[in-house]
Amino acid sequence: MIGTLAWVLRRDLRLALRRPAELAFALFFFLIVASLFPIGIGPQPELLRAIAPGVLWVAALLASLLALPRLFSADHADGTLEQMAIAPHPLTLIVVAKLAAHWLTTGLPLTLLAPLIALQFGLPAEAIGVLVLSLALGTPVLGAIGAVGAALTLGLRGGGVLTAILVLPLYIPALIFGAGAVEATVAGTGASGHLSLLAALLVFTLTFAPWAAAASVRIALE
């Protein structure tokens, strides 16, 4: 079991690292979208500081949404996913390993890039720390929920937009708690409540989403 997990994790990481440019796309997207807001709204520091938590979280959310097709579609196209589904190991476990690899190549870089963009918005240091923490807790939630949407839309027309329509409403709790944590820090009311709820959401999602994603993969392969 652990061997399978490690094997899928290593394989997905290696495949992802073979195409480093593709990994950078999501990060560039994050950077560009977050930079569009000051350009569109105007450079008033007060205003930027007020909207920063929401804008940064929404930008990170959209960037991780863009990366979702990487989870299954290549494996689906070349038949690897079918072999994984008929392997003697539980498909749920394989999905967990793929999610872990996906987070290491998408969620983690986004989390690490966020402080840089937060500086552009003039967030105080304490709030930047909370932002990193909230993204570290929140991006796995986005990936796990997104896996269900990505699996349901495998091989369908208009896959990318369809995934967004299915997944974005389900992202709202993570967005509320994540952006709320940063906002609460800026406002000085303390972020522990938001972060605890976000952590609870993470545990809940990681318990159920891989199972639902595995079921969705099986449906897509029928």
Next chain:
Amino acid sequence: MAIPWFKYASPASFYGLAGRMVPWFTALAIASALVGLWIGLVAAPTDFQQGDSYRIIYIHVPAAWMGMFVYLVMAGWAAAGLVFNTRLSGMMVQALAPTGALFTFIALWTGALWGRPTWGAYWVWDARLTSTLILLFLYLGYLALRASIDDARRADRAGAVLVLVGAINVPIIYFSVRWWNTLHQGASVNLQGSSMATVMLTGMLVMAFAAWMYTLAVSLARVRAIIIERERHAAWVAALPREGSPAGG
């Protein structure tokens, strides 16, 4: 005693049952809507605070209830479909979704029309409004997924997973939105908290009953169409008498 639990799980036998029930539910829907509208628009007095604009609740509240309830019913059918692998369950989910989306939309629309004279704005980011909007997004997601899958059985199963994931998320979304709302702007808006006059409540409940009957009638009529469409190659469909076409045609 053996109860034939699964007799009507077969589309062929449910087709006939639904056909017999549709006229009854239609009649009940029309009759109770007429009574409810009469109570709401004629019998009920004008509200002393809100004037006549409050009368929109006779449409608004039943629509909002129905929008939420239909999603639960869909989730029930989706679970049944995944557990028992019955074809009818997926068809019922498919038949209910447009009605649920319609009611959710009506609830938002009438809410906006009511909010303008009462709150002075068509839209406020109140917790209930926001979560109703998200519910509409969930309906639209289901309809979009369904529309992009050609194979009906895959659409049934994929849709069932999506509806169940959504149903698990609905309470989380509702409470997170409430939490978000209270932190942002405090309790700025309360739907009329005071007790309602009996005649108003009666009118609203009658209208809610009408909404139920309408949903039953429409979704059963729709599921009949879905059954016929999907089972068109089955022998029992070919044996049905053709309506509206010349004999033998």
